[in-house]
Amino acid sequence: MGIGREEWRQRETLRGRLILFYLLFVLVTLVLVGRLVQLQVIEADRYQAAARQNRIDLLPIYPARGQLLDRYNRLLAENDPAFAITLTPAALPSFKEQLQPILERLGAMLGWTPEDVADFAERSKLANPFRPLRLKGGLDWDAASRLAIDLYELPGIEIVADARRYYPMGPAAAHLLGYLGRINAPDWRRFEPEGYDLNEPVGKMGIERLDQDLLRGVNGMREVEVTAVGRVVKEVSRTPPKDGPDLHLALDLDLQSDLVKAMANRRGAAVAIDIPTGGLLAYVSTPSFDPNQMVEGVSLVQWRAWNRDANLPLLDRAGRGLYPPGSIFKIVVAWAALAEGLITPSTRVHCSGSYEVGDRTLFCWKHDGHGSVSVEQALVQSCDVFFYDVGLRLGIDTIARYAEALGLGALGDLDPLVKDPVIPNRAWKQVVKKAPWFPGETALAAIGQGYVLVNPVHMAQMMATVARGGVVKPILLERSPAGDAEPIVDDDVARVIRRALTQVVESPYGTARKSKLENGVLMAGKTGTAQVVSILRDEDGKPMRDVPPAVEDHAWFAAFAPVDHPQIAICVFVAHAGHGGEEAAPVAKRALDAYFARHPPPSPD
Structure with missing residues (x-):
C-alpha cells in the first residue's frame, strides 16, 4: 500500500529538521573543540600564569624606620619591638555582618573607644580584603599573650611582630620631631599613588613628616602562596627591605632639656x-x-582635652x-x-x-x-x-x-x-x-x-x-x-x-x-x-x-x-x-x- 501525500510531506519535514539538528550539533561541537584548543594549547601559558597569580600574592616587608639622633648620637626617636593586631577581611565568612562585632569585642578587650572602632571599620573598607590590615600596634608581650588566648573566637585576627616608634624625650621636643601615626582615609588619597600601604605609619608633623620618604626606607617583598581567603601557605621568594637611614640632627639634647x-x-x-x-x-x-600618645592614635577624649586647653599645647x-x-x-x-x-x-x-x-x-x-x-x-x-x-x-x-x-x-x-x-x-x-x-x-x-x-x-x-x-x-x-x-x-x-x-x-x-x-x-x-x-x-x-x-x-x-x-x-x-x-x-x-x-x-x- 503506497504512502499518502500527507504522510510523505511529514516525513520530509522531519528529515529536514533532523539534518538541521545534526548540523547545529556539529557546529557547536566544532566551536567547543576550537575553544578548548585555544584555552589548552594556544593560550595555555597565559592562563597558567593567571592561575598561578590566583594563588600567589606579593606581600610587602616593611623596613626599619630610620632613627633620629642628636649631634652627640643620643636617641631622640627609636623603634621598640612590639606586637600588632591584624585583620584579613576575606577570612570572615560574612564580612559585613561579622566585622563590627569582632571589632567591638577587640575594643572591649583592649580598651578601644567607639571612635576607634569606627575608624578601624572605615580603614577595613579601604583595604585589600586578601591582605592583613594592621589595626593596632604597640602591644607589649602581656597584652599580646592575653589576646592570643581568644584568637580562636576571632576569625581573621592575627597577632604579628611589629615595631613601635618611641620618643625618649616625651614632650620636650614634640613640636620639632613630630610623631608617627597610622594612615587614615584622607591620608590614603595622598599616599596610595606614592606606593604606600595602609599598614605603614607615616609622619604627621615635624621632622617625621618633613623627612617621611627618607626615614621610611624601601619596602622589600615576599612572594607567597596563599589560600582562597588570603592565608599564607608558604613563602616562594623574598626581596629584603632597605632600612631607612638614621638622621643625626644638629640638636643638642642637653640644651633642649635645659630650656x-x-x-x-x-x-x-x-x-x-x-x-x-x-x-x-x-x-x-x-x-x-607627649608624641608617644599619638603613635597608635590618640583617644578622642585626649584630643579634645588638648584642643580645649587654653594653653594650646598643640601649638x-x-x-x-x-x-x-x-x-x-x-x-x-x-x-x-x-x-x-x-x-x-x-x-x-x-x-x-x-x-x-x-x-x-x-x-x-x-x-x-x-x-x-x-x-x-x-x-x-x-x-x-x-x-x-x-x-x-x-x-x-x-x-x-x-x-x-x-x-x-x-x-x-x-x-x-x-x-x-x-x-x-x-x-x-x-x-x-x-x-x-x-x-x-x-x-x-x-x-x-x-x-x-x-x-x-x-x-x-x-x-x-x-x-x-x-x-x-x-x-x-x-x-x-x-x-x-x-x-x-x-x-x-x-x-x-x-x-x-x-x-x-x-x-x-x-x-x-x-x-x-x-x-x-x-x-x-x-x-x-x-x-x-x-x-x-x-x-x-x-x-x-x-x-x-x-x-x-x-x-x-x-x-x-x-x-x-x-x-x-x-x-x-x-x-x-x-x-x-x-x-x-x-x-x-x-x-x-x-x-x-x-x-x-x-x-x-
Missing part, C-alpha cells in the same frame, strides 16, 4: 642656633604634648606662631639707619616720653623720657621715641629691605616647618589690606609693633646673622661648619650694633642687666616687650597696672655669646608675661650658663 626646664610653667618658646654652622641646637615650645609657638617682636626689631632699624648714612654713632634724638605723628601721640615705655640719646643708648635703654623718629625718616620700604638683608625669612632647612615672618611695606599693605600706608604705621613698625609679626626662629636667626656679620640659614642635620658668609654691612656698622647689644646686658642701665652670664662669659642681647593690644593709660598718660592676663604684653629676649667669639644665638619668647628683661632674659641666662659650663668658650686672644 624646657627653664621654661617650666610658662607659655612660650625658645630657639638656639649654632652660629658657625647654622645648626639648630634647640627648638622648644611650651606647654607641649608650635617656636615656628608656627607669629607675634609682634617689640623692641628686638629696633636692631633692624638701627642697622638700616647706620648703613644708609641717615645717622652716625654720635647722632642724638631727644626723648620727652612722647612723640607726635600727625594728630596722634605715641608714647615711650619710659613715661618721663630718656632725654638726649644716641643710637647705642637708644638700644641699651630701648628708647621708643628715638626709633619713632629714625624709622619715619627711613621709611617703611627701607626698613623692610634691611629686615630681609638681615635674613628674616631665609629659613634654610626649616622653611617647610616655619611660617614666614610678616615684614610689611607699602606694596604689602596695598595687596593684603587694600589700603595705603600711613606714617603712624611706620613709627609703630620701627619699634616692632603694628603689622610686624615674627616668631622665635626668626629672631634667633637674626641674632646669629648680627653676630656673624652675614646671613645665617638654620640647618637641621649635623654637618661640617658653614663657609664664610657674605658680609651684610661694613665692619664699622657691625661694631656699633654689637657694642650696643653688649651693653644691653653688661651696662648698669641695660634692660637685661640682671641676666649677665657666669664665669666671665660676655653676652650681647636685646629685650623686647610687645603690646598685644593698645596699652590702657590714665589721664596723666601713665600705663594702668590692672591689665587682664589675656592681653598682657609678650616678653622677648634675643642674644648671642660669647661676644668676642660668637658660638650660639638664642631667642626666648614668653607669651603674656610682661617685660622681656624680667621674664625672658632669665630663661636664656639659665640655659646658657649650663651650656657654657659644658662647652667652655675659648679664651680671648
Whole structure:
C-alpha cells in the first residue's frame, strides 16, 4: 500500500529538521573543540600564569624606620619591638555582618573607644580584603599573650611582630620631631599613588613628616602562596627591605632639656642656633604634648582635652606662631639707619616720653623720657621715641629691605616647618589690606609693633646673622661648619650694633642687666616687650597696672655669646608675661650658663 501525500510531506519535514539538528550539533561541537584548543594549547601559558597569580600574592616587608639622633648620637626617636593586631577581611565568612562585632569585642578587650572602632571599620573598607590590615600596634608581650588566648573566637585576627616608634624625650621636643601615626582615609588619597600601604605609619608633623620618604626606607617583598581567603601557605621568594637611614640632627639634647626646664610653667618658646654652622641646637615650645600618645592614635577624649586647653599645647609657638617682636626689631632699624648714612654713632634724638605723628601721640615705655640719646643708648635703654623718629625718616620700604638683608625669612632647612615672618611695606599693605600706608604705621613698625609679626626662629636667626656679620640659614642635620658668609654691612656698622647689644646686658642701665652670664662669659642681647593690644593709660598718660592676663604684653629676649667669639644665638619668647628683661632674659641666662659650663668658650686672644 503506497504512502499518502500527507504522510510523505511529514516525513520530509522531519528529515529536514533532523539534518538541521545534526548540523547545529556539529557546529557547536566544532566551536567547543576550537575553544578548548585555544584555552589548552594556544593560550595555555597565559592562563597558567593567571592561575598561578590566583594563588600567589606579593606581600610587602616593611623596613626599619630610620632613627633620629642628636649631634652627640643620643636617641631622640627609636623603634621598640612590639606586637600588632591584624585583620584579613576575606577570612570572615560574612564580612559585613561579622566585622563590627569582632571589632567591638577587640575594643572591649583592649580598651578601644567607639571612635576607634569606627575608624578601624572605615580603614577595613579601604583595604585589600586578601591582605592583613594592621589595626593596632604597640602591644607589649602581656597584652599580646592575653589576646592570643581568644584568637580562636576571632576569625581573621592575627597577632604579628611589629615595631613601635618611641620618643625618649616625651614632650620636650614634640613640636620639632613630630610623631608617627597610622594612615587614615584622607591620608590614603595622598599616599596610595606614592606606593604606600595602609599598614605603614607615616609622619604627621615635624621632622617625621618633613623627612617621611627618607626615614621610611624601601619596602622589600615576599612572594607567597596563599589560600582562597588570603592565608599564607608558604613563602616562594623574598626581596629584603632597605632600612631607612638614621638622621643625626644638629640638636643638642642637653640644651633642649635645659630650656624646657627653664621654661617650666610658662607659655612660650625658645630657639638656639649654632652660629658657625647654622645648626639648630634647640627648638622648644611650651606647654607641649607627649608624641608617644599619638603613635597608635590618640583617644578622642585626649584630643579634645588638648584642643580645649587654653594653653594650646598643640601649638608650635617656636615656628608656627607669629607675634609682634617689640623692641628686638629696633636692631633692624638701627642697622638700616647706620648703613644708609641717615645717622652716625654720635647722632642724638631727644626723648620727652612722647612723640607726635600727625594728630596722634605715641608714647615711650619710659613715661618721663630718656632725654638726649644716641643710637647705642637708644638700644641699651630701648628708647621708643628715638626709633619713632629714625624709622619715619627711613621709611617703611627701607626698613623692610634691611629686615630681609638681615635674613628674616631665609629659613634654610626649616622653611617647610616655619611660617614666614610678616615684614610689611607699602606694596604689602596695598595687596593684603587694600589700603595705603600711613606714617603712624611706620613709627609703630620701627619699634616692632603694628603689622610686624615674627616668631622665635626668626629672631634667633637674626641674632646669629648680627653676630656673624652675614646671613645665617638654620640647618637641621649635623654637618661640617658653614663657609664664610657674605658680609651684610661694613665692619664699622657691625661694631656699633654689637657694642650696643653688649651693653644691653653688661651696662648698669641695660634692660637685661640682671641676666649677665657666669664665669666671665660676655653676652650681647636685646629685650623686647610687645603690646598685644593698645596699652590702657590714665589721664596723666601713665600705663594702668590692672591689665587682664589675656592681653598682657609678650616678653622677648634675643642674644648671642660669647661676644668676642660668637658660638650660639638664642631667642626666648614668653607669651603674656610682661617685660622681656624680667621674664625672658632669665630663661636664656639659665640655659646658657649650663651650656657654657659644658662647652667652655675659648679664651680671648
